[in-house]
Amino acid sequence: MTPLVLIAADLAAITVLTFALYLRRHRRRDLVVSYLGMNVGVMAVAVALSGSAAGIGLGLGLFGVLSIIRLRSTELAQHEVAYYFSALALGLIAGLGIEPVWLPLALMALILLVMFVGDHPRVLPAYRHQTVILDRAIAGDSELHARLEEVLHGTVHSATVQELDLVNDKTIVDVRYAYRTAGAPFGPARTESSAAESRRELPRQDQPAPAGAGAA
The missing domain is CATH 3.30.1490 (Dna Ligase; domain 1)
Structure with missing residues (x-):
């Protein structure tokens, strides 16, 4: 029952990460397909290897190999790299079947929370x-x-x-x-002299001449 719960939690988490966070904020469809396929693929391989003695080691090795191949294939922005590794981490956490069950669920929720806050438009918008x-x-x-x-x-x-x-x-x-x-x-901040210069009014052409300055 625990693997089914983790698989369902992973599918829900990658849906939120991809559609509610990434696609809504960045609108890049090709990476949506990449995030979904990579997450489900890593989760499936991790579930298949979780029963073997070397399951965790092979899972982490797969994580590293896929990361190198993906990051060398095309140039990604830094926020896209963060989403990419989050998708990989979600699949790996769900596939390894860590006990107790609340621990992987809490880790997946933590990843979603960090990405929601870290990539929020109101965080350092300028x-x-x-x-x-x-x-x-x-x-x-x-x-x-x-x-x-x-x-x-x-x-x-x-x-x-x-x-x-x-x-x-x-x-x-x-x-x-x-x-x-x-x-x-x-x-840059204006100096007092430049501020005084900007406040100086130019003489108007129709302004009367001062006393004593009449024609000779």
Whole structure:
């Protein structure tokens, strides 16, 4: 009875992980098929091997082999890698039939909870990562940060120059930054002199001339 309970729990968990979390947030159908097939395949193999003495070792070996093959076949974003390993872990936990039964159920629930919170849109929503190609060769850090903040409308936390092309006047930068909302101030903080300069009113053309400044 316990294997059937774990199989049903795994199918429910991978359904929640794939359709309620990943597909709803990222909308990539090809990885949905990959997550479902990988999870069920790992679970089936783990169930078949769970009765043997080397079941756990073979299951972990299968986990590693499948991970290497999948990660070398195409480029995945980091959040997609997290979903991929979560799908593998769910299948392996359900297939090994760990006793008592509440332990694998609790572990599967923990994986779902971590993915729900960690990939939630409200967790660090302003933090971004971009590879930016600038139309100027900029070597100075301060000038580079100022230009990136102007282009990206955010606060640059780190900027790693990947290529500085002085011939073609081009800079390729890997940038990690925090995006500013519409109401947030843009650019570096203004000094008192710049603030006073911005408050200075230009004289109006129709303003009367001061006393004593009449024509000679």
